[in-house]
Amino acid sequence: MPELPEVETTCQGIKPYLEQTQIQQVIVRQPSLRWPIDPDLPDLLNKQVIQHVERRAKYILLQCENGILLIHLGMSGSLRVLPAAAANTPNKHDHVDIILNNDRLMRYTDPRRFGAILWTSDAISEHPLISHLGPEPLEKDFNSQYLYQQSRGKRCSIKTLIMNGKVVVGVGNIYANESLFLARIHPKTPAQALTQQQYDTLTTQIKCVLTKAIKAGGTTLKDFTQSDGKPGYFAQQLNVYGRKDEPCLHCGSIIQHYKETQRATFYCPLCQSS
Numbered sequence: 001m002p003e004l005p006e007v008e009t010t011c012q013g014i015k016p017y018l019e020q021t022q023i024q025q026v027i028v029r030q031p032s033l034r035w036p037i038d039p040d041l042p043d044l045l046n047k048q049v050i051q052h053v054e055r056r057a058k059y060i061l062l063q064c065e066n067g068i069l070l071i072h073l074g075m076s077g078s079l080r081v082l083p084a085a086a087a088n089t090p091n092k093h094d095h096v097d098i099i100l101n102n103d104r105l106m107r108y109t110d111p112r113r114f115g116a117i118l119w120t121s122d123a124i125s126e127h128p129l130i131s132h133l134g135p136e137p138l139e140k141d142f143n144s145q146y147l148y149q150q151s152r153g154k155r156c157s158i159k160t161l162i163m164n165g166k167v168v169v170g171v172g173n174i175y176a177n178e179s180l181f182l183a184r185i186h187p188k189t190p191a192q193a194l195t196q197q198q199y200d201t202l203t204t205q206i207k208c209v210l211t212k213a214i215k216a217g218g219t220t221l222k223d224f225t226q227s228d229g230k231p232g233y234f235a236q237q238l239n240v241y242g243r244k245d246e247p248c249l250h251c252g253s254i255i256q257h258y259k260e261t262q263r264a265t266f267y268c269p270l271c272q273s274s
Contacts, residue, residue: 002073004137004170005213007058010079014106015053017081018062022049022101027087030095034074034116037096044119045069045098056124057133057169067121070129071108074115080107134168137206142168144200151191151199158194159187159265162206171206173263175213177241179206186272187265198274212237240266 002010026042038044045064052063060079062069071079084103096108096117108117120127135141150167151158159180162171171179180187182205185198194202216237239249243266244257253270 002058002077003172003174004058005175005210005216007060007073007170008055008214009217010073011053011055011060014060014079014081017102017104018050018053018100018106020049020051021104022047023064023098024101025097025099027097027099028095029090029097030113033095033110033113034072035118037117038119041117041119050100056130057136057165059129061124067119068124070116070118070120070124070127072116072129074110074112076112077108077110077115080109081105082107132166134164134166137168137170137210142203142207144196144203147203148194148196148199151194154191156191157187157260158185158189158191158202160261161191162202163263168206170210174238174241175206175209177266178239179209181240181266181268181272182209184271184274186274187260187267189274240268242266 023045024047026045028037028042031037031039044067048064048066050062050064052061054061054063058072060071060073062071073079081104084099084105086107087097087099087105090097090107091109093111094107094109095113097105098107099105108115118129124130135146147162147168151161154161159176161167162179163173163176177187179202183198183202185194185202240255241264243255246255247253248255248268248271251268251270253268255266256269257264257266259265
C-alpha cells in the first residue's frame, strides 16, 4: 500500500499540472472502487477550477471551487498526468480520467480497486474519513512530548502505537520498521515503558526517515510508481524492512522477522536490544 511518502510524492508530482486549471471532462470507466464513485461526479466537476492540491494523511485533496475531491490510492492505485489524447487509449485498469484545459489529463489507475474517489462540499476537517486523524508527522504538532503523553498507560507495542492513525498519520509499516531500527528500539517494547529520551530519539528518526523517503520518491516494493511512472528509490536505503535472515548492515547480526497485527516486522536483535 502506498504510504505517506508515496502519497506525498504523487501529490507533489501532479500539483504543478493541476492547480489553477479547469476541468473539461471526467471519464469514469469503472465506478466500483472501495466505495462506488458518485454517478453525478462528472457533472459536479465539470468546468470547476482546481484551486489547490494538498495531502492529508494518505488522502490527496483537490480543492475545487465548490468542494473537495478526496482521492485514496488504496493498495495499488496511482495517479499520472498524461497528454489529453491518452483518454482515447486507456488500459485495462485505467478507471478514471480527469481532462484539463491545458491539454493534459490526470489518470487514476488501480488494478485491485481498493482506492477511493469521493466528493464533498463540507468542511474537510469534518469529513468522517479525516476528522479522527492524528497530526501530520512532519509538522510541529507531532513532537516527542506529544508522543510521550500519548504513550502513557498504553500497553500496546511501540510499533503499534506509531502506526495508529489516531495518534499520528502516515507512519506506515515500512517506515515504522526503519524508524525503530534507527532509534535502537525493539518494536515489541510496550509503548508506556519508553522514556522521554527514547521518544526524543524516535520522533527525530520518524521525521528523518519520512523526509528522506519523500526526497527519494517513496519506496517501490510491488506496485508503487511516481506520477511520472518512475519507481521510488527509498528501497535502496532500507536497513531492516524486507531483509529477513540477512546480516544487519551495522553490526552483522541476522535480521529477525515476526508478524504483529498481520504486519511484517523486521528488527536487528543486537542493535534493537532495548
